[in-house]
Amino acid sequence: MNVDIQALNEKIKKESVFVDKITKEVSKVIVGQKYMIERLLIGLLSNGHIHLEGVPGLAKTMAVKTLSATIQTNFQRIQFTPDLLPADLIGTLIYDQKSGEFSTKKGPIFSNLILADEINRSPAKVQSALLEAMQERQVTIGETTFKLGDPFLVLATQNPIEQEGTYPLPEAQIDRFMLKLSIGYPSKDEELEIMRRMTQQQIPEAKAVVKPKDIVKARNVVNEIYIDEKIERYIVDIVFATRQPDEYGLSELTELIQYGASPRASIYLKMAAKAHAFLRHRGYVTPEDVRSIGMDVLRHRLIVTYEAEAEEITAEDIVRKILNKIEVP
Numbered sequence: 001m002n003v004d005i006q007a008l009n010e011k012i013k014k015e016s017v018f019v020d021k022i023t024k025e026v027s028k029v030i031v032g033q034k035y036m037i038e039r040l041l042i043g044l045l046s047n048g049h050i051h052l053e054g055v056p057g058l059a060k061t062m063a064v065k066t067l068s069a070t071i072q073t074n075f076q077r078i079q080f081t082p083d084l085l086p087a088d089l090i091g092t093l094i095y096d097q098k099s100g101e102f103s104t105k106k107g108p109i110f111s112n113l114i115l116a117d118e119i120n121r122s123p124a125k126v127q128s129a130l131l132e133a134m135q136e137r138q139v140t141i142g143e144t145t146f147k148l149g150d151p152f153l154v155l156a157t158q159n160p161i162e163q164e165g166t167y168p169l170p171e172a173q174i175d176r177f178m179l180k181l182s183i184g185y186p187s188k189d190e191e192l193e194i195m196r197r198m199t200q201q202q203i204p205e206a207k208a209v210v211k212p213k214d215i216v217k218a219r220n221v222v223n224e225i226y227i228d229e230k231i232e233r234y235i236v237d238i239v240f241a242t243r244q245p246d247e248y249g250l251s252e253l254t255e256l257i258q259y260g261a262s263p264r265a266s267i268y269l270k271m272a273a274k275a276h277a278f279l280r281h282r283g284y285v286t287p288e289d290v291r292s293i294g295m296d297v298l299r300h301r302l303i304v305t306y307e308a309e310a311e312e313i314t315a316e317d318i319v320r321k322i323l324n325k326i327e328v329p
Helices: 002-015 017-029 034-046 060-071 086-090 124-136 171-176 188-198 212-224 229-241 263-279 287-298 306-310 315-325
Strands: 049-053 075-079 091-096 101-106 113-117 138-141 144-147 153-158 177-182 257-259
Touching (some): 002 017, 017 034, 034 212, 060 075, 060 113, 060 153, 124 138, 171 177, 212 263, 229 287
Parallel strands (some): 049 153, 049 177, 075 113, 113 153
Antiparallel strands (some): 138 144
8 A cells, every 4th residue: 555655646746746836826916825825726626616705805806817817718707796697697598580590698607717706796596597507517598508618617706794785695505615715814024015016017917837628637636646544534523523513522512503514515525635635745635634624615514503693603613613623533
């Protein structure tokens, strides 16, 4: 097994070189935000959608645009508004008077990277149209179903402070997002560098360093990364602790959790841990990979009770307790 791990390590080191190229290009435009950029790459390598939450002005939109520029791929920004219709998103059938037939006009969803800006500003009918695209990676217009391109990734942004004119996202859709990121403010030094860089006459731009086929190839390599059965059981224990906390010595959480994480959490946690190892140029998963990504996979999958809300205990507080309590293999 040691020989296999060594060979796998060498392969991963060779195949993951492009990650450093992407990071270098993105850092020409984006100052700091290492956490956000790394998680965007994990989503890309794991074929998982990402939900970014943070106050305005934290370079969420710019980070997604810059990442797409480095991959030489099709990028569409869709501004979600209350009057947006499903047809504006996926496309529609148009009647041609000359031929007397309907032709399909495809919408902006037919792209590789989709930035769903302020996703919570559109009503349920638009969200349900997006749901099919996110889960099935296909779109139905009229009676015809169209497959979406590969890679296909939805990166949704949400502003947590302004709630007027917004619609809560359905739980089924929130669960479709592999990761939910909580984006924070930059440090003083980072903000100083941002101010200097963005007030220059010529704002830096990122160049394309990889092609979409390289990302698809890298995904297959990520799947080969070794994960021990003990770590798989560790992942399952973490997820089960959100459903049956009393079995893990966390009985104080029983009254605080209304619904625990779905089996999708276990799947995504394993996939994301493998991608996290890939970014570290490693051919095997460690418990630290699981712990590093655990909060981002679980924070949006727990539904807390009224008691938890009354005590101002958030899903993040509960996930933190679980990660600290479950024994690391």
